[in-house]
Amino acid sequence: MTTLLHDATTEQPPVTRLRVDSYTNGLLGPSQPMLGPLADGGTLIAGTPPGCWGPMITPAFEGGHEVTQPVAIAGAEIGDAVALKLRRMRVRSAATSSGVMKFVEGRYHGDPFVAKFCHACGTAQPASRIEGIGEEAIHCDHCGAEVSAFRFKHGYTIVLDQENHVSLTVNQEVADRLAHQASEMSALPERAAQHSILSLARADIPGVAAHMRPFLGNIGTTPARDLPDSHNCADFGQYLVGAPHRYALTHEALHAAKTDGHMDTNSVREGCIVICPVKVPGAGVYLGDMHAQQGNGEIAGHATDVSGETELTVEVIKHLKLDGPILLQNVDDLPPMARPMNAAQRQKVAELGARWGQHEIEQSGPVTFIGSGVNLNEATENGLRRAAAVTGLAYEEVLNRATITGSIDISRLPGTVRVTFLCPLEILDRIGIGHLVREKYQLP
Known part of the structure; x- marks a missing residue:
């Protein structure tokens, strides 16, 4: 793998196949170095850690997801589009946890997804560690205080059967057992920096059987300026407008920069094609936030975030200027x-x-x-x-x-x-x- 920065003048020869197992810790934009370039028509394979809840409870993150390091696509220029053809998608986690969230006041500046701090020692985006299990398991490395900015209002732990496409929520005893093996059960990639949400061991609705139908909640191209990865869209992105932190934007700047990669669209799954705008040289293709299942709307605010692997091929479409994605659904x-x-x-x-x-x-x-x-x-x-x-x-x-x-x-x-x-x-x-x-x- 070679690394290509946006402002680099040295051209690297494109490769036809590229695997990505490195992540951006919650940020997207021109400051992020790109891998590649990947040839037009080339294959990208990505191992992705879970999305929302893991990064949410990890204070060092400045975005609500942990997506892959962007990849430059040879020949992709601003004003073009890139078609991403999703060939294969597989869930790697054996279990996950999710639910309806609430914020812990006094632990963030304006937006708990973006600007967390330790209420005890004041450290911004502090490094943290897991001690025990349960909702108070996340502790600041600097002072030892419990530090998560999020809690469950109502949550569940769910075990997954990828081969048979079914899943089942579990009781407290099982959730506790999974929490003690959280990283292993989540199948967190080696270079992932998040804590596993399984550590919180929430089990409010045991015994619910659900279909599995995995898809990617965040996939697309790099925005024209640095944004938290979960805010590369208009609805979550609205919280950047006039925000009291360094990623504050005007309404106009947000809409000019974003590429709407964070869609949470449950038909962005194996077999579909996502056609994305190019707003930086090389496009900067990234992906993450795989869900094991979700109906239309993501009504609870969060779904079942999992580690996974996705294989896709890319095609540059010249002179197709887009403001947001086009989807060719199955x-x-x-x-x-x-x-x-x-x-x-x-x-x-x-x-x-x-x-x-x-x-x-x-x-x-x-x-x-x-x-x-x-x-x-x-x-x-x-x-x-x-x-x-x-x-x-x-x-x-x-x-x-x-x-x-x-x-x-x-x-x-x-x-x-x-x-x-x-x-x-x-x-x-x-x-x-x-x-x-x-x-x-x-x-x-």
């Missing part, structure tokens, strides 16, 4: 109205047109625009306007198409959505993704 994840018609249905449409004298029939394919905002209404409008801007369709036409050939689906509360509709293939060809849509959905 057919099973598409809303019913946006699923491509089969040959028999297309024949019946042709017969219907012939009866009425409408002989021209549009050829189309499904496409999903991610929208983000401070709430769901703003996120929906954002996704619709992004669709109009990228496709060149009138905003009102996008509204109509999303109504009769698509859907608006919640990805995360408070403000991330999917805007899906069937888009004319000639438009998708023009913007440079028609070949991806045709291949993905086996369209003529």
Whole structure:
């Protein structure tokens, strides 16, 4: 592996295959050195530690996730896009813990995900250690005080069966036993810096059986300025606007910089394609925050964060300027109205047109625009306007198409959505993704 800084003038020869097992401790942006470059068409394999809860209870983190060190993609320039084709995804953790959070006041400046400090000795982002198990197990290395800025309002520990795609919440006795083996049960990668959330041993709802359906909650390209990784989006990012810490931004600066990689969209899973904006030279592809399962909305605020491994291939799409991601979902994840018609249905449409004298029939394919905002209404409008801007369709036409050939689906509360509709293939060809849509959905 070679390292390439954004301001480096020495060009490294691109590699066709690259593995990443190093992380950024909660930050993304131009200050982070990139690995690579990876060739256009190359394969990226990434081992990722859990997302939210582990970094949340680790005071040294200045973001709510622990994502991979970014990778430069050869030929990717500002104003291009990069397609990430998710080939394989596997959960590594044997267990995890999650739930509804609450903050511990007096232990952070404005935002407990970003600006933690020790209330006893005043050290900002202190190093810390685990002593025992339970909610008071995190202690400051400087003074020894219990130091976590987070607690569970209601939480659970859950064991996972990757092979059979099922999981089960456990009782307190089992949770305690897992807590004593927290790092091993979490399968924390060697270079991960977070504490395992299993150490807190929370077990409020034992015996709940749940399906497993892993996906990545944070995947994309490096923002144009340094941001906490969990705030690379509009809804969480809103807490940076006017914040009392060093990552404070204006509204305009946030929206110019972010790439909306933190989507928590449960259809960003094996087989899909995520098309991401390029806002720094080389794109800086990163990934993390794998979840074992989650319904639409991430209603509890957090889901089942796990260690995992993902393999993807990359493709540079020149001159496709995006403000946020485009998603080509698996057919099973598409809303019913946006699923491509089969040959028999297309024949019946042709017969219907012939009866009425409408002989021209549009050829189309499904496409999903991610929208983000401070709430769901703003996120929906954002996704619709992004669709109009990228496709060149009138905003009102996008509204109509999303109504009769698509859907608006919640990805995360408070403000991330999917805007899906069937888009004319000639438009998708023009913007440079028609070949991806045709291949993905086996369209003529």
